[in-house]
Amino acid sequence: MTPYMNSVLAEVKAKNPAEPEFHQAVQEVIESLELVLEKHPEYRIAKIIERIVEPERVIIFRVPWVDDEGEVHVNRGFRIEMNSAIGPYKGGLRFHPSVNLGILKFLAFEQVFKNSLTTLPMGGGKGGSDFDPKGKTDSEVMRFCQSFMTELQRHIGPNTDVPAGDIGVGAREIGFLFGQYKRLRNEFTGVLTGKGLNWGGSLIRPEATGYGCVYFAAEMLAANGKDLKDKICLVSGSGNVAQYTAEKILDLGGKPVTFSDSNGFIFDGDGINREKLEFVKYLKNVKRGRISEYADKYRGAVYTSINPGAASNPLWDVKADCAFPSATQNEINKKDAENLVRNGVYVVAEGANMPTTIDGVQVFLDNKILYAPGKAANAGGVAVSGLEMAQNSMRINWPREEVDNRLHIIMKSIHRACVDASERFGTPGNYVNGANIAGFLKVADAMLDQGVV
Numbered sequence: 001m002t003p004y005m006n007s008v009l010a011e012v013k014a015k016n017p018a019e020p021e022f023h024q025a026v027q028e029v030i031e032s033l034e035l036v037l038e039k040h041p042e043y044r045i046a047k048i049i050e051r052i053v054e055p056e057r058v059i060i061f062r063v064p065w066v067d068d069e070g071e072v073h074v075n076r077g078f079r080i081e082m083n084s085a086i087g088p089y090k091g092g093l094r095f096h097p098s099v100n101l102g103i104l105k106f107l108a109f110e111q112v113f114k115n116s117l118t119t120l121p122m123g124g125g126k127g128g129s130d131f132d133p134k135g136k137t138d139s140e141v142m143r144f145c146q147s148f149m150t151e152l153q154r155h156i157g158p159n160t161d162v163p164a165g166d167i168g169v170g171a172r173e174i175g176f177l178f179g180q181y182k183r184l185r186n187e188f189t190g191v192l193t194g195k196g197l198n199w200g201g202s203l204i205r206p207e208a209t210g211y212g213c214v215y216f217a218a219e220m221l222a223a224n225g226k227d228l229k230d231k232i233c234l235v236s237g238s239g240n241v242a243q244y245t246a247e248k249i250l251d252l253g254g255k256p257v258t259f260s261d262s263n264g265f266i267f268d269g270d271g272i273n274r275e276k277l278e279f280v281k282y283l284k285n286v287k288r289g290r291i292s293e294y295a296d297k298y299r300g301a302v303y304t305s306i307n308p309g310a311a312s313n314p315l316w317d318v319k320a321d322c323a324f325p326s327a328t329q330n331e332i333n334k335k336d337a338e339n340l341v342r343n344g345v346y347v348v349a350e351g352a353n354m355p356t357t358i359d360g361v362q363v364f365l366d367n368k369i370l371y372a373p374g375k376a377a378n379a380g381g382v383a384v385s386g387l388e389m390a391q392n393s394m395r396i397n398w399p400r401e402e403v404d405n406r407l408h409i410i411m412k413s414i415h416r417a418c419v420d421a422s423e424r425f426g427t428p429g430n431y432v433n434g435a436n437i438a439g440f441l442k443v444a445d446a447m448l449d450q451g452v453v
Contacts, residue, residue, distance in 0.1 A: 019102025032436035079127035089125030092166030113439030145176035190392030210244025212380015229253035237327035326351030
């Protein structure tokens with residue numbers, strides 16, 4: 001990097017100690033932006049980089065709640081309102097024990113560029129809590145959500161900040177959060193997305209991130225004269241994103257063969273067909289069981305436990321054509337990336353946020369595989385959240401086909417924006433540079449127009 005960019009990154013690290021995920025996200029973006037600043041010194045003069053890495057607002061609050069046995073618990077709540085240059089803050093809420101300030105700042109920073117790429121008027125934000133919904137009863141989750149929203153409602157609104165779901169925040173949690181917001185504010189507005197279909201939600205919203213990721217992969221393949229038909233596909237995770245990624249792979253003729261959770265992964269060489277996928281949806285969404293139960297039901301499948309401290313993840317050492325990391329950040333390291341390339345994978349589309357380490361990304365770029373970073377490939381979720389906001393504002397509901405078609409068009413537009421930006425700045429085929437630059441330019445120009453605020 002140039003001395004200027006090195007100084008920016010050094011300042012970010014000094015001002016935000018012990019936040020490695022945030023440092024990683026900033027480094028990946030500003031490495032791409034060196035190409036932009038050479039042609040556009042006005043961004044440097046206006047200190048756009050220094051301003052865009054600094055959240056506009058960080059909210060941290062106490063969340064006390066009472067369990068079914070009458071015991072009091074205290075969790076910590078967060079909302080990072082990162083950038084509102086092109087619209088109200090928009091980004092999910094994550095409930096997971098790993099949630100901390102650094103992880104949410106990385107997610108909010110990524111969200112700024114992702115939302116910009118969607119072509120919709122949305123700024124970037126992220127929030128959540130270190131609360132773990134696993135093993136909690138519905139009434140315990142309700143009491144936690146009501147306590148969380150009692151504070152959060154002061155800081156959000158349909159024209160200010162519109163949260164959505166993320167890891168640990170599904171339809172149940174969104175319902176409880178929305179109910180408490182409505183109760184406290186005495187208004188029925190589109191303040192949350194991911195709502196139930198009969199009270200303001202949008203069709204295709206649960207499917208959107210997974211569908212959009214596969215649409216983006218299909219666009220990359222089509223640009224190279226190929227398609228997904230008969231391609232063997234690795235999918236990590238087994239939650240919402242992974243499930244609908246597998247569903248859309250099946251729609252386009254591909255063959256998903258893996259799912260995983262925090263304990264291990266299953267490999268089904270016969271392919272995960274629609275019947276098996278329905279079992280996974282029941283297992284994870286209703287029964288809330290472990291993916292190992294898949295191998296108990298389908299004898300042809302093999303379950304392998306995962307050691308979190310191991311040098312590599314065996315899921316990424318399976319021979320395949322395409323990989324869709326859909327679990328969590330940094331699940332693919334340099335060794336995993338090398339294993340993927342060695343086993344013939346030539347398409348990687350990220351359904352999760354920043355699932356590949358910087359060293360892993362470099363392996364993909366060096367080997368010239370078709371690599372789609374999360375801020376581009378998984379933007380379908382927030383795109384349909386934006387469409388849900390539009391439907392709420394108009395008090396209408398679009399049919400499934402219209403939402404899916406709009407999603408497909410948006411993913412095509414994101415792909416085209418990435419390709420055009422990478423070519424314009426001299427790195428054709430580099431989707432990392434393309435996504436970072438295309439997302440940045442729209443936000444940066446808006447910040448210039450609005451002055452030093």
